[in-house]
Amino acid sequence: MTDSQNHKQKKKEIIITGFGGQGIILAGIILGKAAAIGEHRESTLVQSYGPESRGGSCSAQVVISDEMIHYPYVNHPDILVCMSQSGYDKLIKQMKENGTLIIDQNLVHPARGLKCDFFSIPATSMAEELGRVMIANIIMLGFLTAVTEIISMDAAQKSVTESVPKGTEKLNTKAFKKGHDYGLATLKGRQKKAAGQAGAIS
Amino acid sequence: MDEFKIILFLCNWGPHTAFQTLQDNGSEIPDEVSMIRIPCTGRISKSLLFKAFEMGADGVVLAGCKPGTCRYGSGTATARENTEDTRDIIGLLGLGKERLRHVTFLPDESDLLLQFLNDFCNQIRSLGPSPMAPIRIPESEVISRESVAEIVSYHDAFACQDCGKCSSACPLALIGKPFSPRELVNSIIAGDMDSPSVNKDVWSCLTCGLCYDRCPSAVNFPEFMRDIRHVIRKNGGNAHEAHGGFFQSLMRAMTSPGLKTERWDWLPQDAEVDSKSKILFFGGCTPYFDIFFRNHLGVETLNILKDSLRLLNFFDIKPALLQDERCCGHDLLWSGDQENFLKLAAINVDSIHNLGIDEVITACPECYRTLAHDYPKHGIKLNFKVTHIYELLENEISKGAIDFKKIDKKITFQDSCRLNWLESPADLPRKLIRRLKPSSFREMQNNGSSAICCGNCAWTGCDAFSKALQVKRLRQAHATESDLLVTACPKCQIHLRCAMEDPFLGEELKMEMIDLTGIIAKTIYWE
Numbered sequence: 153m154t155d156s157q158n159h160k161q162k163k164k165e166i167i168i169t170g171f172g173g174q175g176i177i178l179a180g181i182i183l184g185k186a187a188a189i190g191e192h193r194e195s196t197l198v199q200s201y202g203p204e205s206r207g208g209s210c211s212a213q214v215v216i217s218d219e220m221i222h223y224p225y226v227n228h229p230d231i232l233v234c235m236s237q238s239g240y241d242k243l244i245k246q247m248k249e250n251g252t253l254i255i256d257q258n259l260v261h262p263a264r265g266l267k268c269d270f271f272s273i274p275a276t277s278m279a280e281e282l283g284r285v286m287i288a289n290i291i292m293l294g295f296l297t298a299v300t301e302i303i304s305m306d307a308a309q310k311s312v313t314e315s316v317p318k319g320t321e322k323l324n325t326k327a328f329k330k331g332h333d334y335g336l337a338t339l340k341g342r343q344k345k346a347a348g349q350a351g352a353i354s
Numbered sequence: 355m356d357e358f359k360i361i362l363f364l365c366n367w368g369p370h371t372a373f374q375t376l377q378d379n380g381s382e383i384p385d386e387v388s389m390i391r392i393p394c395t396g397r398i399s400k401s402l403l404f405k406a407f408e409m410g411a412d413g414v415v416l417a418g419c420k421p422g423t424c425r426y427g428s429g430t431a432t433a434r435e436n437t438e439d440t441r442d443i444i445g446l447l448g449l450g451k452e453r454l455r456h457v458t459f460l461p462d463e464s465d466l467l468l469q470f471l472n473d474f475c476n477q478i479r480s481l482g483p484s485p486m487a488p489i490r491i492p493e494s495e496v497i498s499r500e501s502v503a504e505i506v507s508y509h510d511a512f513a514c515q516d517c518g519k520c521s522s523a524c525p526l527a528l529i530g531k532p533f534s535p536r537e538l539v540n541s542i543i544a545g546d547m548d549s550p551s552v553n554k555d556v557w558s559c560l561t562c563g564l565c566y567d568r569c570p571s572a573v574n575f576p577e578f579m580r581d582i583r584h585v586i587r588k589n590g591g592n593a594h595e596a597h598g599g600f601f602q603s604l605m606r607a608m609t610s611p612g613l614k615t616e617r618w619d620w621l622p623q624d625a626e627v628d629s630k631s632k633i634l635f636f637g638g639c640t641p642y643f644d645i646f647f648r649n650h651l652g653v654e655t656l657n658i659l660k661d662s663l664r665l666l667n668f669f670d671i672k673p674a675l676l677q678d679e680r681c682c683g684h685d686l687l688w689s690g691d692q693e694n695f696l697k698l699a700a701i702n703v704d705s706i707h708n709l710g711i712d713e714v715i716t717a718c719p720e721c722y723r724t725l726a727h728d729y730p731k732h733g734i735k736l737n738f739k740v741t742h743i744y745e746l747l748e749n750e751i752s753k754g755a756i757d758f759k760k761i762d763k764k765i766t767f768q769d770s771c772r773l774n775w776l777e778s779p780a781d782l783p784r785k786l787i788r789r790l791k792p793s794s795f796r797e798m799q800n801n802g803s804s805a806i807c808c809g810n811c812a813w814t815g816c817d818a819f820s821k822a823l824q825v826k827r828l829r830q831a832h833a834t835e836s837d838l839l840v841t842a843c844p845k846c847q848i849h850l851r852c853a854m855e856d857p858f859l860g861e862e863l864k865m866e867m868i869d870l871t872g873i874i875a876k877t878i879y880w881e
């Protein structure tokens with residue numbers, strides 16, 4: 153971990169955190185599988201048994217790299233995905249400087265003035281709209297794929313259909329697409345704002 | 355050179371005296387000039403000026419008295435406005451403004467008149483013949499029993515149970531007009547086509563579709579009316595056209611293949627379009643409406659097109675435009691002129707196919723219905739899909755990262771008949787409205803599937819009951835205590851504004867109006 157600077161492009165450390173039942177670990181599995189099977193890279197997953205597992209909270213630590221991974225635990229994530237307030241409160245301090253914070257805005261209220269790349273999506277209410285709160289994790293995964301590009305859209309989508317319970321592929325693909333679209337829209341919005349074209353009438 | 359036709363509308367007073375002097379002196383008046391003596395230039399409406407072109411004129415002159423010498427006071431000023439409006443419209447149409455002139459002469463200015471006529475004739479000669487093919491007036495036949503019977507059976511009007519649900523839902527009947535769709539269906543089934551009431555009432559129906567919604571036998575009364583109108587008109591029946599039939603003439607004019615229309619003249623500088631795009635934006639006729647009504651209603655329906663383009667650009671869509679776009683033909687179809695509707699449809703679809711377009715987007719409910727629904731129904735095959743802009747907006751906005759600025763307005767909504775009875779777009783306007791952030795949104799007493807029409811459809815059968823209907827509708831809008839009426843169709847803005855111009859009730863009825871695309875474009879932003 154000493155020369156992490158050199159591996160910046162090649163190695164990404166991610167923590168997805170939330171509470172039990174949200175499919176946090178499944179999201180981690182899908183993410184790791186997409187990198188390993190879909191893109192033939194290295195990846196590891198550790199289900200966190202740290203102090204945060206108390207109170208029903210849980211998290212998935214995922215490392216994705218182009219080289220062999222020697223140490224699968226993530227102490228200082230490049231990307232922190234929060235789907236619960238307690239997870240956020242615990243882990244925000246550990247995030248790398250200039251890391252990327254991604255939250256479900258229905259569940260997490262981040263502190264003001266954070267110095268990091270910040271993305272938010274109403275994943276839970278979008279899942280409600282699709283008829284199943286359960287799929288908020290997949291929406292989040294689509295969003296993560298779009299805004300960070302740590303894995304490709306194709307690999308992620310394939311990994312989703314292969315990992316979710318049989319019979320729910322269609323709904324999950326839809327959820328993934330929804331999150332992905334939201335991510336693309338968010339990026340487009342940033343670009344437009346940077347160009348001074350936030351509204352339709354200039 | 356008398357294959358050229360120039361119509362000279364000549365006022366009885368000043369200029370006619372000058373003209374007579376020329377005749378008395380045996381001066382050589384150009385052969386192509388046909389003079390029509392009229393009582394006052396102020397009485398030559400836009401529709402009459404345009405009619406001359408429709409019937410094959412290459413140039414038209416409206417010659418009246420000098421300002422201040424008009425015998426009736428306001429004739430000259432009215433004539434000037436009418437000519438200006440018509441000139442701008444024929445400009446957009448690609449006919450060339452120069453073909454129409456308004457001039458004034460004193461009784462003793464015969465030399466000037468002669469000089470003008472020679473100059474004008476030379477100018478028209480150098481422009482060449484009008485690109486507009488003269489419209490053939492069909493010869494009238496007797497309405498055949500078979501043609502009516504065919505329509506009755508096509509729409510299965512025999513299934514009518516005489517229940518009267520239609521008449522009890524019809525907004526025209528409810529406003530007090532002696533008009534009953536039930537009775538109309540029955541008279542037509544009985545073959546009573548010549549009765550004055552059938553002949554008149556057929557043109558009154560707003561084709562709004564409320565009755566169809568209520569009919570237990572699913573008699574599609576509006577389409578039934580549409581087809582009966584066709585038979586009556588084909589047989590020389592009067593279409594009870596509003597505004598002297600100006601709009602029907604205008605649309606028929608657009609069937610001339612030789613016209614090179616210039617309807618995108620007004621395109622804002624910052625609008626991004628791309629002639630190679632596979633997505634086409636179909637504008638519709640609002641540029642013409644704004645010119646026609648600018649001195650009376652002052653509507654700004656062109657904003658709908660501008661705002662739609664802005665919204666497309668907002669979502670990074672740079673659409674192609676049909677340089678040679680014609681009217682979609684909606685109003686011709688619904689006022690009984692199926693022949694010319696089919697011609698327009700063929701020209702439009704051909705040019706769209708030639709551009710290799712995959713998807714046509716439009717903001718006009720009538721264009722949408724006509725392109726998506728009525729073209730295929732009339733046997734015209736489309737190799738592209740038609741999308742109403744609300745569908746596209748809802749789709750893009752629901753992807754996220756979009757928000758709306760607050761507006762300090764209390765809004766209510768006027769449904770568009772043409773969207774209301776089609777399955778997919780019907781609930782879209784409300785979905786979009788619910789995303790907006792006005793101070794309040796309140797529905798009128800009649801809304802959604804019981805909404806009331808704006809009072810006219812297809813520029814046909816406008817009368818005092820249309821006005822009564824509009825008054826009722828606007829009072830409902832005021833009863834919501836809203837101060838902004840959001841509309842979904844350019845025609846709603848025109849017809850409702852018309853009632854707001856009423857000299858007695860106008861003040862009470864006035865309310866600011868904006869199209870849904872306008873309020874979205876004004877408040878949308880990237881989060």
Ligand code: SF4
Pocket residue numbers: 513514515516517518519520521535536539565568569570571572573575
């Ligand atoms: S509602 Fe239908 S069935 Fe009833 S009278 Fe009208 S057309 Fe006939």
Ligand code: SF4
Pocket residue numbers: 520523524525526527535558559560561562563564565566575576
């Ligand atoms: S279409 Fe509308 S105006 Fe015509 S008869 Fe039916 S309800 Fe009345």
Ligand code: SF4
Pocket residue numbers: 596597809810813814816817820848849850852853
């Ligand atoms: S309501 Fe007014 S604008 Fe509409 S057709 Fe009638 S007269 Fe014309």
